[in-house]
Amino acid sequence: MTMPDSLYGALMLSFVDFFMSIVMISGIGVVLALFPLLNRLGKVDEKGLREGHH
Amino acid sequence: MIEQFFAFLGALADQTGLAHLWWGNLVMIAIGCGMIYLAIVKRYEPLLLVGIGFSCIISNVPGSDLTQPGGLFHYAYQGVELLIVPPLIFFGVGAMTDFAPMIANPKLVILGAAAHLGIFVALIGAKLLGFTLHEAGAIGIIGGADGPMAIFMTVKLAPHLLPQISVAAYSYMALMPLIQPPVMKLLTTPEERVIRMKQSRQVTRLEKIAFPIVIGIIVNMFFPPVAPLITMLMLGNLFREVLVVSRLAKTAANDLMNVIIIVLTVAIGSTMAADKFLTGSTIEIVVLGLVAFVFGTGSGVVGAKLMNLFLKEKINPLLGSAGIASVPIAARVSHNVALEYDKENYLIYHAMGPNLAGVFGTAISGGIMLALLGVK
Numbered sequence: 001m002t003m004p005d006s007l008y009g010a011l012m013l014s015f016v017d018f019f020m021s022i023v024m025i026s027g028i029g030v031v032l033a034l035f036p037l038l039n040r041l042g043k044v045d046e047k048g049l050r051e052g053h054h
Numbered sequence: 055m056i057e058q059f060f061a062f063l064g065a066l067a068d069q070t071g072l073a074h075l076w077w078g079n080l081v082m083i084a085i086g087c088g089m090i091y092l093a094i095v096k097r098y099e100p101l102l103l104v105g106i107g108f109s110c111i112i113s114n115v116p117g118s119d120l121t122q123p124g125g126l127f128h129y130a131y132q133g134v135e136l137l138i139v140p141p142l143i144f145f146g147v148g149a150m151t152d153f154a155p156m157i158a159n160p161k162l163v164i165l166g167a168a169a170h171l172g173i174f175v176a177l178i179g180a181k182l183l184g185f186t187l188h189e190a191g192a193i194g195i196i197g198g199a200d201g202p203m204a205i206f207m208t209v210k211l212a213p214h215l216l217p218q219i220s221v222a223a224y225s226y227m228a229l230m231p232l233i234q235p236p237v238m239k240l241l242t243t244p245e246e247r248v249i250r251m252k253q254s255r256q257v258t259r260l261e262k263i264a265f266p267i268v269i270g271i272i273v274n275m276f277f278p279p280v281a282p283l284i285t286m287l288m289l290g291n292l293f294r295e296v297l298v299v300s301r302l303a304k305t306a307a308n309d310l311m312n313v314i315i316i317v318l319t320v321a322i323g324s325t326m327a328a329d330k331f332l333t334g335s336t337i338e339i340v341v342l343g344l345v346a347f348v349f350g351t352g353s354g355v356v357g358a359k360l361m362n363l364f365l366k367e368k369i370n371p372l373l374g375s376a377g378i379a380s381v382p383i384a385a386r387v388s389h390n391v392a393l394e395y396d397k398e399n400y401l402i403y404h405a406m407g408p409n410l411a412g413v414f415g416t417a418i419s420g421g422i423m424l425a426l427l428g429v430k
Contacts, residue, residue: 014174
């Protein structure tokens with residue numbers, strides 16, 4: 001189903017899009033909040049990476 | 055003999071562009087010169103305005119074949135129309151950008167969506183002015199302040215409006231230091247403007263490497279319509295963060311980016327032919343673009359103030375306006391406005407968080423819009 005090409009469609013599109021954008025970006029925020037947990041997996045040897053780059 | 059001479063001269067003049075010159079061409083040539091003037095004298099986005107201005111001038115010289123098949127400007131435009139150029143810009147931007155401020159402070163990410171109310175105000179305004187819903191969507195996305203995304207969405211939704219929308223988007227991005235501060239000051243109190251932010255945590259290399267991979271998966275899974283752009287942004291960023299392909303990262307961030315900027319700017323300028331550009335709808339789009347930027351700035355600031363109602367540790371509401379995607383211009387504006395009130399309040403790092411989130415906010419809004427409009 002797509003939005004009707006009318007003012008009603010524009011209002012619906014705007015409302016749904018804005019609301020969903022906030023929900024989705026909040027979801028990304030939640031994922032980012034979990035990122036510090038990655039550090040429990042170990043540490044990347046930055047110096048080694050820099051020295052060995054091509 | 056003399057009659058024949060003048061007849062020959064007349065025929066010769068007919069074959070030059072002079073016979074087809076009209077006042078619209080002169081207006082557009084003046085606009086092109088104005089852009090170059092702003093770039094050189096005022097230093098407004100010279101990387102963009104010099105190329106756009108020059109190709110705008112050339113495209114309005116009647117007789118110029120550069121914008122016709124066989125001409126280089128024409129093929130530059132093909133790169134935009136076929137959506138090759140916008141993902142490559144994102145690739146270069148990814149290779150240039152450190153996403154650590156966004157990773158370090160996830161709660162500010164929401165400002166990347168809050169500052170996009172302008173998109174929808176402009177969309178509804180465009181519909182009220184009689185544009186189709188697809189055209190209104192393309193016009194609205196100017197409010198995302200993300201040039202490549204505006205081009206991407208316009209090519210998908212209303213390709214005939216590409217010159218007006220790309221020029222409005224890039225012009226307003228250049229003018230953000232003039233547009234945003236009055237709105238930011240209007241919506242904040244002097245006490246709010248001097249709120250200092252706590253220093254962010256250190257982001258490790260592992261997190262920086264994981265970020266583009268995780269976001270690449272999320273975007274392709276949930277927002278396939280805009281995945282080409284964000285995926286390339288993430289690939290560029292992965293090149294930067296893994297440290298083992300620094301040659302490629304440098305190429306993407308510098309040489310490739312420069313080539314793409316040249317292609318993009320001449321492509322945009324070449325679409326500014328007077329007969330297509332000097333229309334009533336251009337003025338409407340330019341006004342709607344300004345409305346989108348003003349409301350986007352305002353909604354970002356209000357969004358930050360709303361967050362403060364729930365946060366123990368208050369955030370500076372000036373960060374809200376940085377949620378508009380234009381990186382790093384909007385973050386710099388937040389920083390500079392804060393400095394006006396407290397010379398030691400350095401907001402730039404904190405402002406980069408919502409600013410980078412704004413790129414995702416615009417992409418998400420665009421992806422949802424394309425899905426709702428049934429466009430692939």
